[in-house]
Structures are given as C-alpha cells and as structure tokens.
Amino acid sequence: MPSPVPPTRVLSKDIYPSVDIGTCSSPLSKHSFGSTLQVPTQRHHGKVASRLWSSVIYWKELHGVQPVGSGGFGSVYKAKYRGETVALKKVKKCTKNKLASRQSFWAELNAAHLRHRNVVRVIAATTCMPTDFGDERSIGTIVMEYVGSRNLQQIIYGCAEEPLPPERWVKHSLDIARGLQFLHSHKIVHLDIKPANVLVSAEDVCKIADFGCSVQLDTKREASEVVPMSHAGGTYTHRAPELLKGEGVSEKSDIFSFGITMWQMITREQPYAGDRQHVLYAVVAHNLRPDLEDQDAFRSQRGGFCRTLLSRCWDAEARSRFSARDLITQLEQLQAEL
Structure with missing residues (x-):
C-alpha cells in the first residue's frame, strides 16, 4: 500500500488549505501509519490549478523499470508510469549519517510544487516501497519527468x-x-x-x-x-x-x-x-x-x-x-x- 509524503515538509499551508493532513508517514518520524493524503493543489486568482504532484506512487502502474545509474544518493531508473516515460529515483539511507540522508530526501522535494521549463518536474513521491522493489537501505522513491540520458x-x-x-x-x-x-x-x-x-x-x-x-x-x-x-x-x-x-x-x-x-x-x-x-x-x-x-x-x-x-x-x-x-x-x- 502506498505511503504518502506529507506536503507540510515542502508546501506552505496556504497552498492547500482544504487538505486534511491526518496521520502520515515521514522519514523523520519513528512510526509509519500508511494513511493517504489528498494530492495538494494550488490556487491561482481564486481558481484551483491542476494537480502538480502526487503524494502516493501507484506501483501497479509502474512498468519496464530499467536501471540507468547509481551513486552515493542511491539509484536512478527509467520506467513507464501511467503511460508516461519517467525517471525513478530511489534514495539510499546513509549508514554513517542517517539524519543527513533523510534531510536530503526531503530537500529533493523542495521544488516539487513548482513548474518551470528549466527545472526537472516531480510527478510523485513516497517513503514506502513494495518488497520486490524497496529494501531496508532505502528512504523513499521519487518519480520525475524523464529528461533524457x-x-x-x-x-x-x-x-x-x-x-x-x-x-x-x-x-x-x-x-x-x-x-x-x-x-x-x-x-x-x-x-x-x-x-x-x-x-x-x-x-x-x-x-x-x-x-x-x-x-x-x-x-x-x-x-x-x-x-x-x-x-x-x-x-x-x-x-x-x-x-x-x-x-x-x-x-x-x-x-x-x-x-x-x-x-x-x-x-x-x-x-x-x-x-x-x-x-x-x-x-x-x-x-x-x-x-x-x-x-x-x-x-x-x-x-x-x-x-x-x-x-x-x-x-x-x-x-x-x-x-x-x-x-x-x-x-x-x-x-x-x-
């Protein structure tokens, strides 16, 4: 079951005043309850804009996952998600400094609510993964637009x-x-x-x-x-x-x-x-x-x-x-x- 990223870590409350935060999964907390959140929306001149990113990943709609590269941050994959070619970034937990690696995961989402031609777009993110894809060394996964190789x-x-x-x-x-x-x-x-x-x-x-x-x-x-x-x-x-x-x-x-x-x-x-x-x-x-x-x-x-x-x-x-x-x-x- 997908676990949400709490948008309060990346978005101010005035952007999504109707969202009921409730209990959520956070890599900075000790417990994960697995509840889901409404996808935050932005209001512009009184109108609700299109949803910018999702706080859940629907794993059954992820296909053709192919490794692209890896490094100190974790691993990157190319995949198809809900009909769109995407980049999948699995963020690795640093054994030497767990707090720093968790801060790094949240920092990855600082611009998730923004859209610009010259900034990579975040599509979805979660702190939990199915057993056939995740492991205990992972903090979370981010789905982004696939720019190229x-x-x-x-x-x-x-x-x-x-x-x-x-x-x-x-x-x-x-x-x-x-x-x-x-x-x-x-x-x-x-x-x-x-x-x-x-x-x-x-x-x-x-x-x-x-x-x-x-x-x-x-x-x-x-x-x-x-x-x-x-x-x-x-x-x-x-x-x-x-x-x-x-x-x-x-x-x-x-x-x-x-x-x-x-x-x-x-x-x-x-x-x-x-x-x-x-x-x-x-x-x-x-x-x-x-x-x-x-x-x-x-x-x-x-x-x-x-x-x-x-x-x-x-x-x-x-x-x-x-x-x-x-x-x-x-x-x-x-x-x-x-």
Missing part, C-alpha cells in the same frame, strides 16, 4: 567531437540562469549547481535537477540576509567561499556555482588542479578561481565580456555578485551579439 557534464567532457560553440553554451547558460531565477523567486536555493546536476533534453534544453542539498529560505527574511546551513552538502569545486567558511547561505551562493559551471562550458576543462584540502583553503584564503588569464577563449572582445561576467559571479563578497535576474540580462546581451 545526458547531463551537461557528459556533454562538456564525455565527447570532444560534440560541438559546444558560443551559441550553444550561451543558450545553456541562459537556461540555467532562468531556472535559478525562478527557484530564487520562490526562495529556494539549490546549493549544488554543477554540470552533472544539469540534465539536457533531446531538444537541447537544460533542466536543473538533484535538489538533495537545496534549502527553502524563510520568506520573512530580507533578500540580502543569509541563513545558517542546516546540513553540509554540495560539491567543493563549485561551493561558494561563504559556505566553505560556514557563514550561511543565500541565493548568491548559487550564482557562484553557476560561474564555475559556465567557465567549464566555455573551456571544457576542470576548474581546479590539486588535492581537495588545498583547493578549499585557496578558494577561501587566496581567492583561488578558475583561470581567466591563460585561456584563449577569454582574449577576444566576447571573451573580455565573459571574463568580467564570471569575475562578478564568483566575487568573494556574496552581495557583489549578480542576481539571477541580472545574470539573465547580461547573457541575453551576449546572445544578441553572437
């Missing part, structure tokens, strides 16, 4: 023959920036923007994925305020210095990571060399950043524009970085000149 990391580094001209990397940069602007407008910070977490569709559209490190900011705070990190996460090569110092998180943390990602698209090189501890120390203490001086790509007039843009994105002071909206303006200007 490629991510930006594979395009940048996987095949040198695949063209990545300025027209394409500017378009991809705009896709990511627009996804971030949408997320930031809803007070969601991704905190792990990097090429591997940007899926690329068959139509060459980039979609932000993997929200396991994301944070929902307090809407009562001012936009310029930062909040302390509740859990560690993210990729050290793309992590903003204020996060490395434990100072807090804001939307500008994602802009720093975006800058590293855009640099990778332009150069098709790794951002840093050397061991992890050296990089972490140098980023914070000596403003280490990916090379902008010895790269041919930054010596033209367009390259000078990009050099200035990237330097602003990864400024040591978060308040000095572009907002996602300003970043879009800059990239649209660059695109118009191509």
Whole structure:
C-alpha cells in the first residue's frame, strides 16, 4: 500500500488549505501509519490549478523499470508510469549519517510544487516501497519527468567531437540562469549547481535537477540576509567561499556555482588542479578561481565580456555578485551579439 509524503515538509499551508493532513508517514518520524493524503493543489486568482504532484506512487502502474545509474544518493531508473516515460529515483539511507540522508530526501522535494521549463518536474513521491522493489537501505522513491540520458557534464567532457560553440553554451547558460531565477523567486536555493546536476533534453534544453542539498529560505527574511546551513552538502569545486567558511547561505551562493559551471562550458576543462584540502583553503584564503588569464577563449572582445561576467559571479563578497535576474540580462546581451 502506498505511503504518502506529507506536503507540510515542502508546501506552505496556504497552498492547500482544504487538505486534511491526518496521520502520515515521514522519514523523520519513528512510526509509519500508511494513511493517504489528498494530492495538494494550488490556487491561482481564486481558481484551483491542476494537480502538480502526487503524494502516493501507484506501483501497479509502474512498468519496464530499467536501471540507468547509481551513486552515493542511491539509484536512478527509467520506467513507464501511467503511460508516461519517467525517471525513478530511489534514495539510499546513509549508514554513517542517517539524519543527513533523510534531510536530503526531503530537500529533493523542495521544488516539487513548482513548474518551470528549466527545472526537472516531480510527478510523485513516497517513503514506502513494495518488497520486490524497496529494501531496508532505502528512504523513499521519487518519480520525475524523464529528461533524457545526458547531463551537461557528459556533454562538456564525455565527447570532444560534440560541438559546444558560443551559441550553444550561451543558450545553456541562459537556461540555467532562468531556472535559478525562478527557484530564487520562490526562495529556494539549490546549493549544488554543477554540470552533472544539469540534465539536457533531446531538444537541447537544460533542466536543473538533484535538489538533495537545496534549502527553502524563510520568506520573512530580507533578500540580502543569509541563513545558517542546516546540513553540509554540495560539491567543493563549485561551493561558494561563504559556505566553505560556514557563514550561511543565500541565493548568491548559487550564482557562484553557476560561474564555475559556465567557465567549464566555455573551456571544457576542470576548474581546479590539486588535492581537495588545498583547493578549499585557496578558494577561501587566496581567492583561488578558475583561470581567466591563460585561456584563449577569454582574449577576444566576447571573451573580455565573459571574463568580467564570471569575475562578478564568483566575487568573494556574496552581495557583489549578480542576481539571477541580472545574470539573465547580461547573457541575453551576449546572445544578441553572437
């Protein structure tokens, strides 16, 4: 029997005022009672919008499950669900830090109630699985739209023959920036923007994925305020210095990571060399950043524009970085000149 994900962990009450929460299954609680919830809906100008995601998975309507990949987070499968090709993500329980893995599962659903062209859509989620699919090491399963089998990391580094001209990397940069602007407008910070977490569709559209490190900011705070990190996460090569110092998180943390990602698209090189501890120390203490001086790509007039843009994105002071909206303006200007 499917077990629901309580929407109170990801949605504010004003979005679904008629939902009777009742008793529900939560990976942060000790007991699971298996009751079901009404699928939350959003109201827009007094009208009830279409259901955005389901708090149950109907396992009998899941067919053709094929493994796609696995990692520290768990496993990903391609499948057919209710007639639609989907990606199925089974989140693994971390034996070393069970609380962190449970927080990661809930964070995956921070954007579940949102819809945008450049953000991967969540279809359904549950904390329980049938015995023939789940195991005791799993926290829960998330059904998402199937974007494709490629991510930006594979395009940048996987095949040198695949063209990545300025027209394409500017378009991809705009896709990511627009996804971030949408997320930031809803007070969601991704905190792990990097090429591997940007899926690329068959139509060459980039979609932000993997929200396991994301944070929902307090809407009562001012936009310029930062909040302390509740859990560690993210990729050290793309992590903003204020996060490395434990100072807090804001939307500008994602802009720093975006800058590293855009640099990778332009150069098709790794951002840093050397061991992890050296990089972490140098980023914070000596403003280490990916090379902008010895790269041919930054010596033209367009390259000078990009050099200035990237330097602003990864400024040591978060308040000095572009907002996602300003970043879009800059990239649209660059695109118009191509």
